[in-house]
Amino acid sequence: MSDAEHPSKSASPIASAPVRRVRQGPVMPIGGAEEKSVDANDSILERFIELAGGKKSRITVIPTASEDPEEAGQRYVKVFGKHGLDNVEVLHLEQRPDANDQKSIEVIERATGIFITGGDQARLVSMLSGTRVMECIRERNAEGVIVAGTSAGASILAAHMLVGGTGIAGKSGDASARKAMVELVAGFGLLQDVIIDQHFSQRGRMGRLLTAFASNPGLIGIGLDEDTAVVVDRGGMLEVLGTGMVTIIDGRNSMSDYFERNPREVLSIVNSSLHVLGPSRKFNLDSRQPIPFETNA
């Protein structure tokens, strides 16, 4: 916050020179089903509130992914209220043009923290992609405002987002990586070179993530379990929050048979690097290296 609001504070010829990386605030994708009670340990929401400015933060909730946005919005107003926040607004969008409306922009502009709820990723894309609201979210994040999303709201934070692939017609429970099982669509782009999947272990989504991965081996796949999140700072450092584990797959050195397979055939992807991280572990997304464990951690 303070960094974003007082850029002159640390101004120097070097600091004010143009840099490639856009200054940006923290990004926090959450794997869904995050613990909402006030007295929870390792609370993801408490960390979100802290990064949004604590008790004085102004939160904007975006419930657009939900089938019942009204209900979802009010649920999070209550949740944040119990955490002591009384300045929580819900962005109401009934149709896509509303996301270009000045009133909607103002709701985003007031926020010191933005929270995107879960639901249907396709609804999020169709309502928000390419709108002024999306641009405003990017700008606010570039200025230092934290943007968090849970479940579908987590996936849309990255540059690329998975759609589909939660089962093959006629074969329920199929969890293999199959060609053309998923589509990649553009997300908000707050995290580059990353694909995020959520409810990861709970819904057996390794196959789905690998499918996207096979045709995009330069990306990093991040699988978030429920009640588990990562917060990525503007240096590209990822930290695990919550109570579960985060699965990180780096495919830079991998090989797949993607181009030889036909649609729906099972893919093979070998020589990926796999990192599974528990709470408070860190991973550098730029260097693609886990931060070494301390021996007396």
Added chain:
Amino acid sequence: MSDAEHPSKSASPIASAPVRRVRQGPVMPIGGAEEKSVDANDSILERFIELAGGKKSRITVIPTASEDPEEAGQRYVKVFGKHGLDNVEVLHLEQRPDANDQKSIEVIERATGIFITGGDQARLVSMLSGTRVMECIRERNAEGVIVAGTSAGASILAAHMLVGGTGIAGKSGDASARKAMVELVAGFGLLQDVIIDQHFSQRGRMGRLLTAFASNPGLIGIGLDEDTAVVVDRGGMLEVLGTGMVTIIDGRNSMSDYFERNPREVLSIVNSSLHVLGPSRKFNLDSRQPIPFETNA
């Protein structure tokens, strides 16, 4: 079969010299829920029958893991009957001493293929581990007889077997790798340095497999999806069968915080190698390398 029954056929000074690796037949762990119909494509059971000697094979079914061994045994007699086999016997064991009985041994000795059904791994261990039946299965496999197992029957084929870990008390759906979540017990040992888990993607068992793995980084973890199997020949070459994918995790270069964590805490395991293989792909368990894809496969 012919190799095992006619060792003199290819006898030569070199072939008859003592070798470190015990001569052994194929081992086929199956991830559960294998397709049983006769006209299925990529049928795992057809491959089992072929390796057992085709239509003339004599199959022994071991239904000990099942809650209702009588029913499970008869089910597979019917299944194999539909595949044209009329020489299928079921090993009946009511209590552990039966597994030391000469009659039980004879049922194993007659077999040209041994098939272990699914159910409860703990029941398999308590009824069979250290018995003459187990020794006889090892001997027959060493002589060239194929041994297959599905679900719990797959896990027991390896030297080490996971028990427990399908959920933490009070937290259903938890799928993280947690210390002391699983126990390792000794399996039949037909595959060395390997842990096999089954129903792998369908039940989100990556965490469970990694838990065992964190404290045993020298092992290879093999996760078998449903209707998916591997057959391992005596040269240590693994081939994927069926319709799903096989997940192979090699932890030789991995690091974990196993020794720093307390029981039930989430583990971190970084720098594992991950290989996901579709049908007909091969992997060399000795060199721990996937067989390169052919460009015109």
